Amino acid sequence: MKLKRFNILCITESQTHEENTLINHETDRIVFLVDHAWTYRVDHARRQLEQIPGLLPRMAALMGLDFHGEAPDPDTVELVMEHMWKYNQTYHLAQGSAEEKIPVWYIIDEFGSQVQHSDQPSCAMAPLFYVQGQLAYSVLWPLRDLQEGDEVTRDYAYGETDPLVRKCRLLPWIPAQLDGVRSVTSEPPDLYYETISQENKEHLPVEIQPLTVPEDKILKVYSEMSQVTNNLTHPRFQLTEEKQEADILWCYNHIKDYRKLSEERPHVMLNQFPCESLVTVKDCLAAVARRVRGGPSPDWLPETFNLQTELPEFIKQYQLRQERGEDNHWICKPWNLARGLDTHITNSLDCIIRQRESTPKVVCKYLEDPVLFSREEVGMVKFDIRYMLMLRSVQPLRLYAYNVFWLRFANRPFSLDHFDDYQKHFTVMNYTEGVELKQIHYDEFIPMFEKQYPQYPWKEIEALLFKAFRELFEAASSRPAPYGICPYPGSRAIYAVDLMLKWSERVMQPQILEVNFSPDCARACLYHPSFYNHMFQTLFLDQPEQCPVKQIV
Structure with missing residues (x-):
């Protein structure tokens, strides 16, 4: 589909520029405001097109699609x-809850949508959000002097300097084959992990001696998590509101300065590892999992590509x-x-290529x-x-699994269609x-x-699930920090691993979807009131034999 050109048509006021120059980009300080015709979140798009009067015919006309009738x-x-x-652009709010910061997509009006791509653009365009009025629009401004009849263009891959990645990002408008690109991925280089550690601002601990807990000691626990404070009732643990006197810190947020903690309070135990x-961030999980087989993903992980660093390899595999x-x-998932x-x-x-422009x-x-x-019904x-x-x-x-596991079910029959139907494709x-x-409880399931x-x-x-868990954590602990989980003696942790089963010929193959830090344990506490007692006994008292747990490693 060929887009129309958007040209400078006329002079709207007297100018004193050199002959034939309509806009001087250095002195005129001219900007143009471009309206947003449609702003939405992806999971609402179908419903809005079906229900908002006039939206579907307007979008069809804007995109040059035939539309007949009113309904x-x-x-x-x-x-x-x-x-x-091919028309979408995106922005997201920097503040607010996780739900409020989800990217929104928008299509600019009929004029702005005709601004075509150029590697040497005449203009630039960016969204502007007016917070007080809750209004968003785009601002277009010239990058060079413009004369009457000059075409208004912008760079659809603005800021991308890598020639191959630039070619990939422009594929929605300029089809191309990626000759010479491999479709397989291997574990990233060490610089990948070093960069992540720097971005996380994590300071690794100094070496300390292994901790031993006397059998008669009452351990003081500090936590700001109500699920812990309301349900930890084991007599060997005493809750405290004084962080400085605690033997155990069970925190909701990530600890960053392990060095300071290890130097000043080496006796304190934690609910997280440096x-x-x-393993808890999806791109890292995929990278570390490639150690299991020395290259490609293991059988228990869906084939995964990092859109920030492996876009060409993904496109090659797709093609x-x-x-x-x-x-x-x-399925595109935030990190x-x-x-x-x-x-x-x-x-x-x-769609997948454009997702790279929203969030990692x-x-x-x-x-x-x-x-x-x-499900019968x-x-x-x-x-x-x-x-x-x-x-x-x-x-x-040393890795354990709780004997109780939890099930989550979709509410509508599965089929490979209507992928924006949340109750069909999500659980x-x-x-x-x-x-x-x-x-459905595990013992009923x-x-x-x-x-x-x-x-x-x-x-x-x-047994297959536990084998996958073992291989993942063996891989994640096989190298020193920051290339692997740091073996800090004061650290303990619980992780919620979400997985599915898929058919691999006639075999059920586990598929690990994600590993969650500080998981929501509301259902665990509701149906199993001793849940946190069991967690703390296993992790801090070394009493797994008294708890409903299985040792995996």
Whole structure:
């Protein structure tokens, strides 16, 4: 589809420039305001196109698509949602809750949308948000002198200096084949981990002696987390509001200065490890997991690409799969958000490439053939499983799993369509208003699962899960910090691992989706009031034999 040109047409006021110069970019200080025709979040796009009067015909006309009749028809909605990634631009708020900071996308008005790309642009354009009025519009300004009839252009990949990445970012408008690019990825170089450590501003601890806890000692616990303070009742632990007198700090936020803590209070135990972001942040998780097989991703992790650093490799893989006629649905996830926030499923290469402009994301192969669970009142739905892992130490590696695990279910039958239907493709329902939260306890789930899949005893499935957990943490602890989790003697941690099962020929293959730091344990405390007692006994008293846990390593 060829876009119309947007040219300088006329002089609107007298000028004193040199002959034929309409705008002098150095002296005129001229800017143009461009309206935003449509602002939305991706998961609301379909509903808005269907329900907002006049929006669909306007977007269809702006994109040069045929539209007949007055009522929104599904085919036109699909076409607009396919083509909108050639017109979309994005911004997000720097302050607010995680939900408020989710990127919004917008399409500028009919005039602004005709401003075409150029590697030598005549103008630049950027969004401007007026907070007091809650209004957003774009500002366009000249980069060089303009004469009457000059075309107004902008750089669609502004700021990108790497020629290959620039070529990739321009693919939605300028198709190209990536000759010479490999589709496989390997573990990033050491500089990748060093940069992450610097960006996290994490100061590694000094070496301290291993800690020993006398058997008769009452340990004082400081925590600002109500789930801990309301549920920790074991007699060996005493809550305190004085941080300085605590033997255990159970914090919600990440500790940054381990050096100071290790120097001033080496006896204090913590609920986190230095450099644990190597497993709790999605791009790092994918990078570390490649150690398991010395290159490609292990079988228990969906194929994953970092859109910031591996965009060419992803595009090459996408193009190869397209040539082979293989499924090409992918899921884009922010590096460090949970609960499905700003997460999108698509088979549109344009959409995935443009996601790179919002917030840092990974793109993972969407599980097109997941193991499903039969809900009598609904049908065959997606489900995921959450295990609580307890990391007691890194050297030696001691890892436990809580015997109780948690299930989450989609509310609508699974199919490879309508990927913006949250209740079909996502399972986290406890943060969404007005939707059903299906609750099945683990001890009820196991016989139900084995009845539906009699050839797959749960003990065998769980053994595969534990093998994946072991391989992940062995890889993550195989190198010194900042290239691996730091073996600080005072550190302990619990992580929530979310996973699914997929069919690999006739085998159920675990797929680790993410590892969560400081997970929400509300359901755990509600149905298992001794949950935190068990966590603390295992991690701080070394009494796993008295708790419902299994040692993985």
